[in-house]
Amino acid sequence: MTIDPVKLDKLAQVAIKVGLQLAEGQDLVMTAPMTAAPLVRRITEHAYKAGAGLVTTIYSDEEATLARYKHANSASFDKAAGWLYSGMADAFKNNAARLAISGDNPMMLAGQDPEKVTRAMRANSAAYKPALQLITGFDINWNIVSYPTTAWAKLVFPNDSEEEAVSKLADAIFKASRVDQDDPIAAWAEHNANLKKRWTWLNGKSFASLHYTGPGTDLTVGLADGHRWKGGASEAKNGITCNPNIPTEEVFTTPHKLRVDGYVAGTKPLSHNGALIEEMQARFEGGKLVEFKAGKNGDLFNKVLDTDEGGRRLGEVALVPHSSPISASGILFFNTLYDENASCHIAQGQCYSDCFVGGKDLTQEQISAQGGNTSNIHIDWMIGSDKIDINGVHADGTTEPVMRGGEWAN
Amino acid sequence: MTIDPVKLDKLAQVAIKVGLQLAEGQDLVMTAPMTAAPLVRRITEHAYKAGAGLVTTIYSDEEATLARYKHANSASFDKAAGWLYSGMADAFKNNAARLAISGDNPMMLAGQDPEKVTRAMRANSAAYKPALQLITGFDINWNIVSYPTTAWAKLVFPNDSEEEAVSKLADAIFKASRVDQDDPIAAWAEHNANLKKRWTWLNGKSFASLHYTGPGTDLTVGLADGHRWKGGASEAKNGITCNPNIPTEEVFTTPHKLRVDGYVAGTKPLSHNGALIEEMQARFEGGKLVEFKAGKNGDLFNKVLDTDEGGRRLGEVALVPHSSPISASGILFFNTLYDENASCHIAQGQCYSDCFVGGKDLTQEQISAQGGNTSNIHIDWMIGSDKIDINGVHADGTTEPVMRGGEWAN
Ligand SMILES: [Zn+2]
Ligand SMILES: [Zn+2]
Ligand SMILES: [Zn+2]
Ligand SMILES: [Zn+2]
CATH class of the missing domain: 3.40.1830.10 (Thermophilic metalloprotease (M29))
Incomplete structure (x- = not known):
């Protein structure tokens, strides 16, 4: 068998x-x-x-x-x-x-x-x-x-x-997916509690932006006004708490579509519709990915980014410790559901309206005004590794460590 | 293989x-x-x-x-x-x-x-x-x-x-399905021409009703006002001529939902949703199947007939010679597409609006006024054999033979 x-x-x-x-x-x-x-x-x-x-x-x-x-x-x-x-x-x-x-x-x-x-x-x-x-x-x-x-x-x-x-x-x-454990349902309850501890801390900080530094990377990702961090279990509008991704290791929120600046290097190949995009390098200005190069299939990805107006702006920013089990497996899965959970990542395109405080009641116009991006695509790509440091930046410019060497700083 | x-x-x-x-x-x-x-x-x-x-x-x-x-x-x-x-x-x-x-x-x-x-x-x-x-x-x-x-x-x-x-x-x-022949497409053209010859003759006669006699059967099936016989290829409203059933051996039209009288015996078992209904016997009055018995699963079929108002009235009457290839195969297929093409049959329930002269332009109300039945079911059951004679009855009561001993009379 x-x-x-x-x-x-x-x-x-x-x-x-x-x-x-x-x-x-x-x-x-x-x-x-x-x-x-x-x-x-x-x-x-x-x-x-x-x-x-x-x-x-x-x-x-x-x-x-x-x-x-x-x-x-x-x-x-x-x-x-x-x-x-x-x-x-x-x-x-x-x-x-x-x-x-x-x-x-x-x-x-x-x-x-x-x-x-x-x-x-x-x-x-x-x-x-x-x-x-x-x-x-x-x-x-x-x-x-x-x-x-x-x-x-x-x-x-x-x-x-x-x-x-x-x-x-x-x-x-x-x-x-934690089904190798005796009681997978209890294991998921514990995992959800750990993720909740992380997003509760991040929500309490209410950072204005995250600042990433590492090899080939010096990137500031502004967070949307009224953004909300999430991870693991999530309450849907129908009142049911679901776990949309099995597996999941990330906490994530909505970046501000106009406030992303600097350069960033991909840390894992991206498998997209049968093509592998490798050694990705991107430069952002005012939220827009203005320059994209890759060691392989860069042209293809540039076309995907041009799908629509929102394709070159970010819809998601996610934090995953480098020691997370999927990362530790060392396997490249060629499947976003797995590979995104091995690494900190950002996503081009559509944002999650639920990553706003009171997001369930916001109109599309309100979400857009707060910095939420709209697009027909949502493509996650990996920017995390054991060499990445991330600082949270407050509205007054003061900073505090979020991640060090790819792990939670506290 | x-x-x-x-x-x-x-x-x-x-x-x-x-x-x-x-x-x-x-x-x-x-x-x-x-x-x-x-x-x-x-x-x-x-x-x-x-x-x-x-x-x-x-x-x-x-x-x-x-x-x-x-x-x-x-x-x-x-x-x-x-x-x-x-x-x-x-x-x-x-x-x-x-x-x-x-x-x-x-x-x-x-x-x-x-x-x-x-x-x-x-x-x-x-x-x-x-x-x-x-x-x-x-x-x-x-x-x-x-x-x-x-x-x-x-x-x-x-x-x-x-x-x-x-x-x-x-x-x-x-x-x-005629794909054992060298040129199946030519074979279908010839078969369609043969069926057309039959329905052209029937349409020319414009019978008021058909009268069936045989073992356990003395049934008059009134035909709908302005009924039209069809068979084989059929032109859809989008202008494309299709062959809805592969295989098909029948010519068929719409009976009048109020003008079916007498009794009739089923000649083959009917396979319906996993049940085999055998030795069917039905009596019609004023178009309605008022009495139904079967050697097996009669109760089940009575329930199906009560699905809605139109379940006990007829939506189709079809003529298939006893010598047709599917009948000649002697196989009981337990599949209406095949078994209905082995025998003359009638169908409980929904009629085909296309079996009316100018049917494509008739409203539901007009179809109903001309005798067309409406229902959520359409269930064909077999009443043909080599012992069935069928006369066509004109509006003035005169008759002429349509089938003798289960074969076309001319
Ligand atoms: Zn993600
Ligand atoms: Zn994503
Ligand atoms: Zn039929
Ligand atoms: Zn039928």
Whole structure:
């Protein structure tokens, strides 16, 4: 058995009971690659056991996606399933919970025409936006969890047999998701309490900005007016406390879209739609990423940044200690859900409205006025390492240490 | 190889080029059981080769369905994915074509609580109605085609090994779908011409009713005012000529919902949501099925007939010669798409608005005034055999033979 069935079942339980805290009678909309069907079935069972109304899974299929790139007319690549995403948005408006299973082959689109990839992604992002805003705005409880598909495992462990690779990736997922522990639900309660201690401290400080220094980095990230730090469990507008990311190690908030200045170096490769962007270097002026270079695939990333007006501004700033378990594993997962949790990071694009004090009641206009960025993209990239120091800067210019050598300073 | 890959590819081509006649740039919404993925992938490829815009497949999973029956609260069974069906209706309003792959285990729900099955089906039918009306009303080109899943094959050929059973069912599907022929597309053109000859003759006669006699049967089926016979290829409102059913052997029209009288005996078992209804006997008065008995599962079918006001009235009457290839195969498929094409049949419930002269422009009210029935169900049941005679009855009471001993009389 390459994937331990007992731990897989525990992962499904964690997704329903910790990730979603699915409520009695609540519907669930799930998305997954077809190759993740074994986890979908475990989750479906635990959802119904928890009293779910109706569980609906929308499967994607890598082979169908590749058939499109191979055979479709050019005009196809400006299309998206808007009808499906509008339907999902309707489901969320009716309080359906949302669970995404990640596990797609990160290199699925490697070798495809980058122009078609970019157009397809742009069309998809625009069509998905109404549904995504209900998710990122925490109108409902939501969760992302991973399944060790063969294609993904072979990318992470290229020198192992398929069976070995899947087994290793499964173990890494189970460990990061805390389902290797006797009582995963208790372990998550403890972890959430630790994260809460960190964001409570940061919220109490109410820093005006963070100042990063390290190799290739001297960056000031202004924080949005009325920003709020979050991490771990999060209360959605429907009153349910969910853990949107399984795993998660970060505390994060909203930067000010006009107040980011200086230069910063990426510390890990970024896997984006099948391409690996490496040795990233960026310069910000007045919040905007005005200059971007990379050792590999810099042109591609520059195009992604130009998706829309907000693509070159930040929507998230997140702190993760260098000693966090995912970082300690030393594995490059080629999957943002994992790799962002191995390192301090920033994200280009859309902000989380919930990272504002009273964010649930703010209009889009108010969020924008307080510095919250809007975009069809949200792409995290890693800037943390054991060589990064971060100071919190108060409105009066005084500073105090937040992180030293990639670890919490206190 | 249990399923001939060349014939499977031909079946996919027939689905796209004959079944749908998919237009350049047209989107496609497909539904399929997960076990039919090999055919979905062939169809997806041929759709894109034909210039499809975007192909979106919604998969169903028997295991997820069974998990619901096993673990869900009672309240779950009044729910349906209305958001998904509304989305599909939106896609059809934007001219997406619709392809359904049939192949689910016909006995999937056997052994489940019949009350839950009926409630779930009722909720689903009500939620699906807006989308179904766009399909049955031929707003867009649509098609149903079959894939020989293992569960279905083992039901049809219980004494064979899985591999043997799938191979036999695949061959039966390929033969009935005419993909065993050198040029399936030419074969379908010829078949459509033959069906057209029949419905042209019937439309010329404009019978007031059909009178069926045979063992246990003396039934008069009044035809709707302004009814129109159809069969084979059909022009949708979007201007595309499609073949909605692959295979199809029937010519059919709309009965008058108030003018069906007499008694009739079923000639084949009916497989409905996992139950087999056998030895059916029905009596009609003024269009309504007032008395229904069956050797097996009569109570269940009586409940289905009571789904709504229109469940006990007819929405379709169809003529299929006893010598048609599917009948000649002697196989009971437990699948309406096949079994209805082995025999003359009638359908309880919803009528096809396209089976009226000028039906595309008629309102629901006009259709109803001309005798067209409305319901959330459409269930075909078989009343043909080699012992059935059918006369056409003119408005003045004169008659002429339509079928003798189950074959066309001329
Ligand atoms: Zn983050
Ligand atoms: Zn992020
Ligand atoms: Zn029929
Ligand atoms: Zn029918």
